[in-house]
Amino acid sequence: MPLDQQTVIRAVVAERDRLYAYIWSMLGDAHLAEDVLQDVTVVAIEKATELADERVLVSWLRTTARYKSFEALRAKKRRPPVMDAMVLDQLESAWEALDLLEVSELADNLERCLGRLTPRSRQIVAMRYGNSMKSGEIAEALGRKVSSVYQVLTRAHRVLADCIRHAMRTEPGISPNQDSKT
Amino acid sequence: MSQSDYNPGDAGGIAANEQARLIGLALRYLDDQASDTEHRVLNDLLADRPDLQRVFVSTCLHARLLSTRLGGAEGLDQESQPYTPHAIGQLLEELLADEAKQPLVSVDVSAQLEDARRRTHERRARIQRQMLAEQPPQPVRVIVIPRGLVYAGIAALLVLAGLLIQPLLPGRGSPGGLAHEPVETVPPAPEPAVVASLVDQTNALWSDGDGADLTLGPNALLTEGQRLVLRSGFARLRLRDSAFITLQGPCRIELIHGNAIRLDGGMMTAICPEDAAMFYVQTPGGRITDLGTEFAIDVRGDDVESYVVQGLIEVVSGAGTREPMLLGTDQAALIRRGVPGVQMLEPGKSRLADRHPAVALRLAQAGIAQLSDSVRYTPDAPPSFGFGVLTSDTQAHLVPERRGVRLAGPVPVTMIAPGQIPEDIDHAIDFLDHARPIDSYLLHANLSQRDAQAPPLTGTARFERPILAVIALSQHHAETDALFGLPGVDYIAHRDHRGLEQSDFFSVSPDRLTLTFKLNTGLAVDDLRILVEGQAPRIEPDLTDPNPLHYP
Numbered sequence: 070m071p072l073d074q075q076t077v078i079r080a081v082v083a084e085r086d087r088l089y090a091y092i093w094s095m096l097g098d099a100h101l102a103e104d105v106l107q108d109v110t111v112v113a114i115e116k117a118t119e120l121a122d123e124r125v126l127v128s129w130l131r132t133t134a135r136y137k138s139f140e141a142l143r144a145k146k147r148r149p150p151v152m153d154a155m156v157l158d159q160l161e162s163a164w165e166a167l168d169l170l171e172v173s174e175l176a177d178n179l180e181r182c183l184g185r186l187t188p189r190s191r192q193i194v195a196m197r198y199g200n201s202m203k204s205g206e207i208a209e210a211l212g213r214k215v216s217s218v219y220q221v222l223t224r225a226h227r228v229l230a231d232c233i234r235h236a237m238r239t240e241p242g243i244s245p246n247q248d249s250k251t
Numbered sequence: 252m253s254q255s256d257y258n259p260g261d262a263g264g265i266a267a268n269e270q271a272r273l274i275g276l277a278l279r280y281l282d283d284q285a286s287d288t289e290h291r292v293l294n295d296l297l298a299d300r301p302d303l304q305r306v307f308v309s310t311c312l313h314a315r316l317l318s319t320r321l322g323g324a325e326g327l328d329q330e331s332q333p334y335t336p337h338a339i340g341q342l343l344e345e346l347l348a349d350e351a352k353q354p355l356v357s358v359d360v361s362a363q364l365e366d367a368r369r370r371t372h373e374r375r376a377r378i379q380r381q382m383l384a385e386q387p388p389q390p391v392r393v394i395v396i397p398r399g400l401v402y403a404g405i406a407a408l409l410v411l412a413g414l415l416i417q418p419l420l421p422g423r424g425s426p427g428g429l430a431h432e433p434v435e436t437v438p439p440a441p442e443p444a445v446v447a448s449l450v451d452q453t454n455a456l457w458s459d460g461d462g463a464d465l466t467l468g469p470n471a472l473l474t475e476g477q478r479l480v481l482r483s484g485f486a487r488l489r490l491r492d493s494a495f496i497t498l499q500g501p502c503r504i505e506l507i508h509g510n511a512i513r514l515d516g517g518m519m520t521a522i523c524p525e526d527a528a529m530f531y532v533q534t535p536g537g538r539i540t541d542l543g544t545e546f547a548i549d550v551r552g553d554d555v556e557s558y559v560v561q562g563l564i565e566v567v568s569g570a571g572t573r574e575p576m577l578l579g580t581d582q583a584a585l586i587r588r589g590v591p592g593v594q595m596l597e598p599g600k601s602r603l604a605d606r607h608p609a610v611a612l613r614l615a616q617a618g619i620a621q622l623s624d625s626v627r628y629t630p631d632a633p634p635s636f637g638f639g640v641l642t643s644d645t646q647a648h649l650v651p652e653r654r655g656v657r658l659a660g661p662v663p664v665t666m667i668a669p670g671q672i673p674e675d676i677d678h679a680i681d682f683l684d685h686a687r688p689i690d691s692y693l694l695h696a697n698l699s700q701r702d703a704q705a706p707p708l709t710g711t712a713r714f715e716r717p718i719l720a721v722i723a724l725s726q727h728h729a730e731t732d733a734l735f736g737l738p739g740v741d742y743i744a745h746r747d748h749r750g751l752e753q754s755d756f757f758s759v760s761p762d763r764l765t766l767t768f769k770l771n772t773g774l775a776v777d778d779l780r781i782l783v784e785g786q787a788p789r790i791e792p793d794l795t796d797p798n799p800l801h802y803p
Contacts, residue, residue, distance in 0.1 A: 086312070086315050086316055086319060087312065089315050090308075090311040090312040090314070090315040090316075091311075093281060093311055093314075093315065094281075094307070094308065094311040097280045097281060097283050097285065098283045099281070099282075099283075151280070151290060152290075152293075152294060153294045153298070154588070154589065155298060155535070155536075155537070155569035155570065155588065155589070156294050156297045156298050156569075158569070158570050158589065159297070159298065159299070159301070159304060159569070159570075159573070160297070160304050160307070160308060162301065162304070163301065163304040163305050163307070163308040164308055166305070167308065167312065172312075172316070175312070175316065176316040176319070176320055179313060179316050179317065179320065180320050194317065194321070195321055197317075198314070198317035198318045198320075198321045199321035201318070203282060203284075204278075204282055204284065205284075219275055219278060219279060220275070222278050223271055223274045223275040223278060224271075226274050226278065226310055226313060226314075227270065227271060227274060229313060230306070230309060230310075230313070233313075
């Protein structure tokens with residue numbers, strides 16, 4: 070039995086962040102990723118209702134996203150290709166493994182784990198992700214080198230990853246202690 | 252994956268510096284700030300590494316979630332957020348919220364989506380315009396300076412100006428008036444690491460990664476991330492941490508780091524010392540890792556063939572389950588871009604077995620362009636060319652003899668090139684008188700057992716320089732052994748039974764470069780001595796040098 074539009078829209082909403090991250094990982098360009106996500110959404114609304122089984126919807130969305138991403142890369146004549154086809158194939162397994170992950174819960178934990186960062190790291194994370202500033206703009210605003218900004222962001226991501234791993238295993242308590250390394 | 256299985260850092264299995272390197276590269280990549288080299292390093296880090304792939308995927312997802320969560324932070328104007336929340340996302344959520352009021356199946360969402368897309372683009376353009384227009388002006392500071400300091404400063408500037416102008420005045424300073432070079436104030440960019448050096452090259456023509464001609468001198472230093480195209484000829488490189496590699500043009504490589512290269516097309520042979528790091532070659536079809544060996548790889552389009560000359564290698568396909576396959580001596584396998592698994596080749600079916608670049612280079616250095624069918628190059632002469640010593644039932648041996656021989660006078664030969672075996676071979680004779688140096692080769696056919704029914708050995712040998720003459724009779728061999736033969740090698744045994752007979756055949760092509768032969772070697776030894784225009788003696792590089800990189 071074909072899917073109804075409501076089911077498709079629910080799936081697109083639920084998968085939006087994961088799909089965006091997937092597309093972004095292929096394109097390495099946030100603006101382009103946003104355009105592609107919108108294209109995928111349009112295609113999903115128009116075409117995904119033809120699918121017979123809701124269980125394949127998520128993989129269908131990802132396949133469509135991949136196709137649309139390649140299309141976008143071709144349209145932009147992007148050189149060099151950002152990611153090897155072989156590596157993209159291999160990354161599929163890692164994305165599939167995330168399919169059962171509850172993204173909203175992950176986001177909640179991520180937000181709580183921000184408390185583990187030092188004020189300086191939090192400031193740079195907020196500028197980068199909260200204000201959508203590029204690292205060069207952050208560096209200029211703070212009078213620092215771009216490489217220093219990336220070092221702080223890298224360290225922040227590592228602290229957050231460690232914190233989330235711990236949080237996912239020991240829900241619900243997350244210590245708000247700051248990480249002394251950052 | 253359950254929530255408790257989520258393992259974005261995998262801190263237990265990944266070295267901290269490796270994880271940090273990957274995340275740093277991933278963040279630059281996601282910002283569209285990664286250089287070409289960083290793109291390639293990122294690809295190489297991720298290839299065949301499920302643990303790092305998990306970290307990469309998690310980093311992408313975390314970056315996205317941080318954008319959505321922090322982008323909606325309190326106190327920030329929603330319109331000032333360039334990318335979040337998305338107009339389409341808002342629309343979809345509104346549709347879901349309204350579903351109780353209006354069945355979604357009847358909604359023409361396409362038009363609304365197009366409208367949402369347009370609004371998103373407009374908003375992004377507006378924000379970008381705002382960002383450009385709202386560059387904060389640099390604050391102006393008013394500083395009160397004492398008048399005495401102002402006078403002193405003016406005086407100092409006048410003195411400084413005088414010093415600068417002095418060399419430019421006629422009759423003062425340097426003749427050209429340009430004694431002072433401008434002071435370099437920009438700190439130099441860090442130079443890429445040297446990861447390999449060019450050991451030697453033969454007839455090599457190079458291009459860089461962009462196709463521009465490139466000249467590489469002896470011991471040229473090669474750097475991390477450098478892309479090279481060897482258009483023709485041969486080259487030997489020494490990697491900083493591991494292997495010697497022999498490249499045969501045309502081929503394309505990139506130096507990933509001190510113990511890894513990418514081979515995008517063409518052939519290479521690698522020799523890895525036992526104590527070297529695990530050298531690997533990234534190819535379009537997967538990765539080949541040395542486990543202490545000599546091996547060869549041929550990349551043709553999507554097909555990648557690997558062949559082990561000696562030792563052990565690991566072959567991993569870039570697709571599917573990526574189960575590694577180990578190959579031992581004389582084994583070969585095929586991997587293909589996008590096709591899972593490793594396909595073993597039947598013994599003797601590898602096109603690389605006798606044709607890989609190290610062999611081809613040895614041939615080229617010996618003045619031999621190509622060997623085909625039942626002939627093999629044997630660089631080291633046996634102690635004797637007598638019956639039963641240097642044997643093969645399937646191939647004739649082509650052995651280099653003396654090089655650069657100068658004739659004092661005419662020498663007897665069986666045939667001056669070009670042409671084919673004389674009709675009356677037993678009585679054929681000619682004389683070669685040549686003023687320039689001559690290189691000699693002995694084509695030697697010698698079965699392990701005498702067998703009158705043995706099939707003939709046929710083949711061709713193509714040389715780099717013209718063939719001058721061929722010696723095919725025992726008598727002519729005996730008269731020229733001392734002149735062209737190798738010192739210390741016994742040419743005497745069976746001296747009367749090494750000539751060709753009417754049932755044998757040889758010819759030299761009109762361009763004098765190719766010898767074709769068919770030898771019926773059932774009951775005796777067959778020898779053909781081929782005299783070729785000589786080449787300059789070659790100096791072999793010292794491959795035992797403990798310092799792998801020769802700094803100028």
